[in-house]
Amino acid sequence: MGLSSISPWSNEGVSASTVGKGAIAWMILVQIIAAAMGGYLAGRLRTKWVAVHSHEVYFRDTAHGFLVWSVGLVITAAFLTSAATSMVAGAPIAGAAVTSVSSGRVDPQGYFVDSLFRSDRLGADRADASLRAEAGLILARGLREGDVSAPDREYLARLVAAGTGLGEAEAQHRVSEVLTQDRAAADEARRAAAHFLYWTFLALLIGAFCASFAATIGGRQRDYVFADARV
Numbered sequence: 001m002g003l004s005s006i007s008p009w010s011n012e013g014v015s016a017s018t019v020g021k022g023a024i025a026w027m028i029l030v031q032i033i034a035a036a037m038g039g040y041l042a043g044r045l046r047t048k049w050v051a052v053h054s055h056e057v058y059f060r061d062t063a064h065g066f067l068v069w070s071v072g073l074v075i076t077a078a079f080l081t082s083a084a085t086s087m088v089a090g091a092p093i094a095g096a097a098v099t100s101v102s103s104g105r106v107d108p109q110g111y112f113v114d115s116l117f118r119s120d121r122l123g124a125d126r127a128d129a130s131l132r133a134e135a136g137l138i139l140a141r142g143l144r145e146g147d148v149s150a151p152d153r154e155y156l157a158r159l160v161a162a163g164t165g166l167g168e169a170e171a172q173h174r175v176s177e178v179l180t181q182d183r184a185a186a187d188e189a190r191r192a193a194a195h196f197l198y199w200t201f202l203a204l205l206i207g208a209f210c211a212s213f214a215a216t217i218g219g220r221q222r223d224y225v226f227a228d229a230r231v
Contacts, residue, residue, distance in 0.1 A: 024199045031207035038072060039065030039211035043218025057223075058216055065215025069208045131163050139179070143186050148179055 042064045049057055138156050142148035148156070153175060161171040 024196075024203075027200065028203045028206060031203045032210050034072065035069050035207035035211035036214040038068040039214035040218040042068045042211075043215035043220075044222050046219060046222060048223055057219065061216040061219035062212045064219075065212035066208060068215070069211035072207075072211075073204065131159055135159055139182055142179065143182065153179075 043061045046061075046064065049060065052060075135156060138148060138152050142152065153172070157168065157171040157175050160166060160174055161168055164171070166174065
């Protein structure tokens with residue numbers, strides 16, 4: 001389920017806003033099952049420690065389980081990083097501003113750039129790609145800096161007026177509306193990504209506990225089997 005939602009292409013695949021309760025529950029369940037199985041096997045397959053205090057045996061079993069979880073975390077870190085990168089890339093905070101449908105790659109910020117240059121004039125005098133790219137760069141920089149500066153707002157309004165035929169006041173009003181929508185979309189994506197990462201941390205914490213505890217169970221079982229074989 002996790003791998004099927006990840007795409008190797010930029011701005012495609014899993015989205016942070018689509019991570020719901022079911023996905024979070026599945027992630028926690030997978031951590032419990034996988035970590036417990038790995039920890040149990042690590043404890044069960046170890047060699048019996050003779051002449052060692054029971055508290056030391058418990059500590060070593062716990063450490064073995066935690067190491068199993070750590071190795072598993074290192075292996076899966078690449079997949080988690082790929083998923084998180086794909087979700088954060090869904091936020092319109094950087095990148096080119098031109099939407100390229102023919103290439104199969106859609107810029108998430110292209111919608112807001114198109115909103116700036118909507119017009120009833122469908123002729124050749126509509127805003128060209130270079131005009132849209134320039135406007136997109138201004139929007140991207142505004143998101144990175146937290147807001148669009150006053151000179152950039154004025155220049156963006158002039159671009160919109162030139163590309164759509166709107167009056168100066170209407171162009172400024174459109175720029176303000178689009179900037180508000182753009183910031184709201186970026187904030188929503190950031191909140192969703194943070195929400196997902198919080199639950200990821202909780203799932204990993206639960207996995208570490210399950211692996212450590214299951215290793216002690218496997219170790220005790222191994223000692224009992226060894227003792228029975230000696231008898």
